[in-house]
Amino acid sequence: MNVRGVTKRFxxxxxxxxxxxxxxxxxxxxxxxxxxxxxxxxxxxxxxxLRADAGExxxxxREVGWVPQQAAVYSKLSVAENLRLFARLEKCxxxxxxxxxxxxxxxxxxxxxxxxxxxxxxxxxxxxIAVGLLADPPVLLLDEPSSALDPRQRExxxxxxxxxxxxxxxVVFSTHDVGEAERHADRVLVLADGxxxxxxxxxxxxxxxxxxxRDFEAAFVRFLHARGH
Amino acid sequence: xxxxxxxDLQILRRSPLLVALLLAYGGLVGALLGFAVQRDDVKPKVAxxxxxxxxxxxxxxxxxxxxxxxxxxxxxxxxxxxRVKTRAxxxxxxxxxxxxxxxxxxxxxxxxxxxxxxxxGTGAPPTVEVLYNEENPLKTQAVESRIKxxxxxxxxxxxxxxxxxxxxxLGILLHGGEFSLLGQKFSVxxxxxxxxxxxxxxxxxxxxxxQRADLERVANFAQLAIDNLDLSKPVLxxxxxxxxxxxxxxxxxxVSANAFYIALAASVTLMIxxxxxxxxxxxxxxxxxxxxxxxxxxxxxxxLLVEKVLLGAIAALAATLVELVVIxxxxxLRWGRIAGWxxxxxxxxxxxxxxxxxFGALTRDVRATTLLAILVALPFAFLALIPSGVVAxxxxxxxxxxxxxxxxxxxxxxxxxxxxxxDPGLARPLAHLAILAVAYTAIARAGLRRFA
Numbered sequence: 001m002n003v004r005g006v007t008k009r010f011x012x013x014x015x016x017x018x019x020x021x022x023x024x025x026x027x028x029x030x031x032x033x034x035x036x037x038x039x040x041x042x043x044x045x046x047x048x049x050l051r052a053d054a055g056e057x058x059x060x061x062r063e064v065g066w067v068p069q070q071a072a073v074y075s076k077l078s079v080a081e082n083l084r085l086f087a088r089l090e091k092c093x094x095x096x097x098x099x100x101x102x103x104x105x106x107x108x109x110x111x112x113x114x115x116x117x118x119x120x121x122x123x124x125x126x127x128x129i130a131v132g133l134l135a136d137p138p139v140l141l142l143d144e145p146s147s148a149l150d151p152r153q154r155e156x157x158x159x160x161x162x163x164x165x166x167x168x169x170x171v172v173f174s175t176h177d178v179g180e181a182e183r184h185a186d187r188v189l190v191l192a193d194g195x196x197x198x199x200x201x202x203x204x205x206x207x208x209x210x211x212x213x214r215d216f217e218a219a220f221v222r223f224l225h226a227r228g229h
Numbered sequence: 230x231x232x233x234x235x236x237d238l239q240i241l242r243r244s245p246l247l248v249a250l251l252l253a254y255g256g257l258v259g260a261l262l263g264f265a266v267q268r269d270d271v272k273p274k275v276a277x278x279x280x281x282x283x284x285x286x287x288x289x290x291x292x293x294x295x296x297x298x299x300x301x302x303x304x305x306x307x308x309x310x311x312r313v314k315t316r317a318x319x320x321x322x323x324x325x326x327x328x329x330x331x332x333x334x335x336x337x338x339x340x341x342x343x344x345x346x347x348x349x350g351t352g353a354p355p356t357v358e359v360l361y362n363e364e365n366p367l368k369t370q371a372v373e374s375r376i377k378x379x380x381x382x383x384x385x386x387x388x389x390x391x392x393x394x395x396x397x398x399l400g401i402l403l404h405g406g407e408f409s410l411l412g413q414k415f416s417v418x419x420x421x422x423x424x425x426x427x428x429x430x431x432x433x434x435x436x437x438x439x440q441r442a443d444l445e446r447v448a449n450f451a452q453l454a455i456d457n458l459d460l461s462k463p464v465l466x467x468x469x470x471x472x473x474x475x476x477x478x479x480x481x482x483x484v485s486a487n488a489f490y491i492a493l494a495a496s497v498t499l500m501i502x503x504x505x506x507x508x509x510x511x512x513x514x515x516x517x518x519x520x521x522x523x524x525x526x527x528x529x530x531x532x533l534l535v536e537k538v539l540l541g542a543i544a545a546l547a548a549t550l551v552e553l554v555v556i557x558x559x560x561x562l563r564w565g566r567i568a569g570w571x572x573x574x575x576x577x578x579x580x581x582x583x584x585x586x587x588f589g590a591l592t593r594d595v596r597a598t599t600l601l602a603i604l605v606a607l608p609f610a611f612l613a614l615i616p617s618g619v620v621a622x623x624x625x626x627x628x629x630x631x632x633x634x635x636x637x638x639x640x641x642x643x644x645x646x647x648x649x650x651x652d653p654g655l656a657r658p659l660a661h662l663a664i665l666a667v668a669y670t671a672i673a674r675a676g677l678r679r680f681a
Binding site: 044047048061062066068070071072074075076077081085086090115 | 232233236239240243244517518519521522523524525526527528
């Protein structure tokens with residue numbers, strides 16, 4: 001997937017300024033940065049929720065699975081009903097087969113008949129991701145997927161996402177947890193005030209600040225300071 | 230769109246309390262209105278205490294005796310009397326709510342009536358007493374109005390009887406005849422025959438007879454009296470009912486108050502349910518964070534809006550239909566006009582659903598949508614009920630303009646036309662509602678630009 005020169009303004013404020021990056025098949029790309037950096041705006045444009053004022057995205061929205069930060073599913077419907085609804089809306093060729101596949105993939109077959117409102121945050125997020133994967137998209141966007149989860153749920157979620165990537169799905173995710181980015185991402189994109197400051201591996205980011213930082217988080221903070229943020 | 234509609238109906242089905250409330254709302258409003266505007270043949274219960282001794286029910290007018298109880302019965306024509314024996318029992322019956330009022334005929338009623346008729350005294354006028362339970366001002370007003378109307382009927386009947394008796398005496402005075410007094414029968418000559426006798430006598434008298442001048446004066450007086458007393462009968466007849474009313478409708482067809490209230494209740498239910506469902510279910514898409522996921526591909530914003538407008542209309546139609554069916558148990562519903570009022574329900578529901586979606590799109594929150602719906606809907610409903618002629622002309626013009634921008638008034642007109650064949654007919658309000666439905670859907674679409 002190629003993103004070229006994406007710019008977005010909200011009135012006078014520039015939310016994204018000429019952002020470009022690439023992501024290969026099966027690659028895990030983390031978008032990190034301070035609050036208000038433009039992470040969600042970037043993912044929203046790539047996912048087709050927002051229109052960019054300038055720039056282009058190589059993949060049309062129908063080829064990109066979108067998983068918002070908060071579970072965008074109906075709490076009064078069951079797991080299977082949610083999946084079936086979105087499979088029909090996404091015009092999947094065989095909605096029932098898609099539902100079956102996602103129940104298998106998320107490990108929620110036993111909970112298929114349960115209302116979403118009765119599930120734990122982790123299981124809700126798995127359904128949220130499953131809805132994003134119903135159309136079997138080559139690219140999956142996840143906006144802070146683990147922010148509301150406890151460590152155990154987070155670990156299970158990452159097992160699931162890593163499984164997707166190993167199957168060839170390109171995964172782009174935003175996160176506040178830079179440790180998570182270091183652990184799971186093949187590459188990180190550092191955004192601040194709408195500008196893409198860095199694109200590379202976590203090791204390259206640490207090397208960028210001199211390589212003597214205590215850990216990746218310290219290197220990240222030092223990097224931002226060095227760039228005036 | 231159908232999958233979205235099915236999803237919303239599924240969500241509603243999973244909220245049985247909400248669905249029950251929505252349906253119960255229509256049914257409850259229908260039942261309440263049914264009790265309030267029940268058929269005319271259902272009479273309210275009124276306690277009745279007659280303290281007039283049975284030996285004193287008659288009133289004497291000249292040589293005739295009339296039965297006052299016959300006229301008191303007029304008071305019962307529109308109420309269901311509960312006979313009680315004492316004043317305390319009457320009060321207790323009203324306090325307990327077994328009767329909505331009590332009517333007490335005091336023991337001296339016929340005596341006072343006799344006094345008034347015979348012009349014999351200056352004492353208190355004959356008075357009947359009515360006791361009300363004031364816990365419900367509307368109920369009191371309704372009963373008071375019925376009793377006053379029946380009292381006016383009784384007064385009129387007594388007056389007509391008096392007029393009839395007086396006219397009888399005038400007839401005897403004019404034409405002569407038999408007259409009874411104190412058990413004795415008298416033959417009265419009458420003015421016409423008096424005049425004839427005098428004129429025959431005059432014809433027999435010589436022209437220079439000294440009695441001629443006096444007899445001619447008597448004949449002239451008799452003729453004058455005959456001419457004027459002949460006029461007295463219509464004058465007397467007019468005393469009982471001096472003013473008559475001729476009713477001519479120059480604008481709008483006549484619709485009974487009950488029938489109008491039914492259209493009004495149906496409009497209120499249609500409005501509340503349409504606004505709540507249309508707006509609430511749209512705002513729910515945002516609260517469930519599903520809006521962004523839906524409109525990024527699978528569903529367009531227009532499709533989403535039209536689906537919510539339809540949902541609001543269907544729910545409003547269903548709840549109002551329940552209400553009308555419940556009302557039909559109490560009052561006559563014109564099922565023969567079902568096509569007309571179903572069209573009014575459907576187009577009205579669409580208009581209210583569209584307003585609801587506009588509210589939902591602007592507030593972006595279910596509770597705020599509901600609050601806004603109540604805050605906006607009620608003033609518009611009250612505005613629509615202001616009749617012409619009670620405010621200054623320019624104020625009424627403003628009221629008309631403001632009412633025209635909200636669907637309540639055209640919905641009320643359409644339902645009134647559909648249910649009661651009232652003016653201005655169906656076509657104009659339905660067209661008005663359709664325009665409002667489109668306009669508010671467009672406003673909602675504009676609101677969706679900052680919805681996600």
